[in-house]
């Protein structure tokens with residue numbers, strides 16, 4: 001048998017359920033690899049060895065009991081380890097959000113997504129690194145230091161869920177959770193060469209996710225392939241009375257056989273938007289994405305040009321709406337309700353010093369931008385206008401999905417950049433999000449997966465976007481591609497770490 005950390009999810013589940021491997025053995029294998037490699041990669045903010053082993057033993061007991069008294073079904077992910085982005089609450093485990101202001105925050109409850117996964121039997125290895133409050137595209141905004149891209153340690157893994165994406169490709173965990181407000185699952189998936197799903201807004205509960213931009217935030221997931229993320233998605237998805245924005249729609253049947261490479265993609269219409277192949281995009285990114293689109297054509301899909309004319313306006317609209325919502329959401333971190341307090345005689349000084357000392361520069365920038373955009377006299381000019389643009393972007397997608405089933409595009413204009421490359425220039429960092437923000441503004445789902453490498457050996461990703469609540473189309477289409485290509489199986493050498 002191959003090494004435990006190299007097993008596919010299917011192989012792992014079979015071995016666990018057959019009793020050939022215990023969850024304790026699996027968990028220890030990943031914990032050992034984390035201990036060895038994470039000092040270099042820094043994918044984790046908090047590692048959870050003791051509790052993880054207890055959860056593994058619980059899973060092993062359940063498996064043994066069921067083997068003695070068969071008849072009952074084992075929960076779908078019993079004994080499988082997972083890593084959780086450090087913006088989702090896991091009961092009794094520190095949740096920092098990559099910020100000093102929550103350095104010692106220990107939530108007394110599980111986020112709904114986490115709760116459902118625990119009920120499905122997962123073992124939580126730890127909490128992964130993120131840009132502070134998920135604001136960023138590189139994990140460099142984490143107060144706990146950046147994550148390093150396993151393909152090249154001098155490069156960022158993308159962000160904000162960079163810790164989770166890096167952990168998958170470095171085989172520190174088979175599965176991981178992320179969140180996507182403006183691209184934070186898809187872009188790190190692309191930079192690290194893994195697969196990531198951003199579900200439809202409202203498909204997965206946000207209860208227990210520390211809010212950034214509440215009308216945009218969605219909990220997503222990472223794995224080594226589309227097929228491996230499906231069970232995770234199915235467990236997390238669905239209405240939740242604790243989040244009124246979740247929708248009570250059945251989770252679609254995800255039938256992979258319908259899209260396998262033999263039956264092909266004959267009935268699938270794939271739209272290619274001109275607006276996503278713009279000047280300035282790294283040529284290798286465009287080449288690889290176009291080659292992948294050719295591959296879909298070979299598989300039988302019909303390729304059509306579509307137009308999403310308001311794409312260019314997505315970036316300014318997002319960078320008004322997201323900071324506006326963030327400025328309201330982050331008001332609670334004041335040293336009184338949450339977080340450490342910097343003492344002072346006056347209440348206002350407590351607020352000022354606590355927030356001044358404990359928030360990082362990007363978070364402060366967003367709070368100021370958002371507060372300004374919402375202030376009397378400017379509200380209509382900024383926030384009001386941005387909301388109108390948002391409606392136009394949503395209509396763009398609705399019109400396109402009249403003509404095609406899914407839309408194919410690059411995830412980001414470049415591959416992973418150097419740590420520090422966007423240093424003092426927040427705008428150049430925001431431009432990295434140009435292709436991911438529109439799906440969040442429209443609320444539609446997206447999946448990112450690897451389609452090749454640039455000449456420095458850094459992964460290139462593409463994304464498929466689909467109509468609201470049609471995640472099954474994205475999984476099936478990405479799966480068809482992964483049946484005939486092997487980009488998703490490639491692994492970084494990490495020579496000087498091993």
Ligand code: GLN
Nearest residue numbers: 134135136181182183184
């Ligand atoms: N990079 C974007 C931002 O900084 C998106 C982040 C996210 O999706 N959480 O807001």
